[in-house]
Amino acid sequence: MATDTRTRMIEATALLLRRRGYHGTSLNDILSASGAPRGSLYFHFPGGKDQLVIEVTRDSVAGVTERLDAALAAEHDPAVAVHHIYQSVARMLEENEFSLGCPIAPVVLDAPNDVPGLAEICRAAFEQWIGLLREAFMRAGVPERRAHALALLVESSLEGLMVIARATRDRAPLQAVADEVAALIEAAVLAGEVRQRADATV
Template identity: 85%
Template sequence: MANDTRTRMIEATALLIGQRGYHGTSLNDILSASGAPRGSLYFHFPGGKDQLVIEVTRDSIAKVTERLGEDLAAETSPAVAVHHIYQSVARMLEDNEFTLGCPIAPVVLDSPANVPELAELCRSAFEQWIGLLRQAFVRAGVPERRAHALALLVESSLEGLMVIARATRDRAPLLAVADEVAALVESAVLAGEARQRAEAAV
């Protein structure tokens, strides 16, 4: 029962933070949504709301990181992998009826400067996600500098498109940009391969 209560609080907090952000989610909201008694919050999370939000954010980041790594490893072509990622995000938004997007974006936008551990988690998350994309592009032969720029482009476009999709309640923008970004990645890979062949021939 104790674990069930803890799980309900974590799930409720993840949902509320995703919808309302850090400042828009109160302890009363969490308790009401989870059906947990007030005393159980500090039993499971002695640090209160901040500890709970940090744990939820860390868990959400780990899930996204794992899924991104799997998507990039599952395809031999990074362009195909990137296209699949955009499609997956589009399906996720449609499945949750455009109520949830990136799990850390609401936290970043709320800028809870009084919780430095939370800010560091979000900074590190973007670093990890951009790094995974960059590594995939480099492995495919894209020069490091361009691979980093492409990784930033993919991550930033996904973040922006999730906001647009939620505002318009339409996944079409994600699918449209998926084609363009995948084509750009493919072009970078082909250019990298051509450069490597030219260097090998010298």
């Protein structure tokens, strides 16, 4: 039962953070949503709300990282992989009725510097996600500088498009940008292949 209570608190906090951010999520909200008794918070999380939020955010980041890594590894062509990622995000938004987007965006927008460790988790998350994209592009032959710029483009467009899709309750913007971004990546990969062939003949 204790484990169930802890799990409920983690799951409830994850949803509340995605909807309201750090400051918009109170201890009463967490206890009410999880159905946990008040004393259980400090029993499972002696550091209180901050410890709980840090653990939840770390778990959320790990989940996104795992899915992104798997999506990129599943396709030899990074343009196809990225297109699938946009489609996956669109499906996620539809399934939650456009109520939930990136798990850490609300935290970032809600002054994570107020909580020691939380800002670092968020910073490292974006660094890791951008790094996974960059490495996938480089494996396909895209030069490092271009690969990094494309990775930034993909990550920033996904973050912005989740906001737009939630506001419009429409996945169409994700689909439109997915096609354009995939075309850019495909062109970058082709240019890298041409460059490599030219270098090999020198």
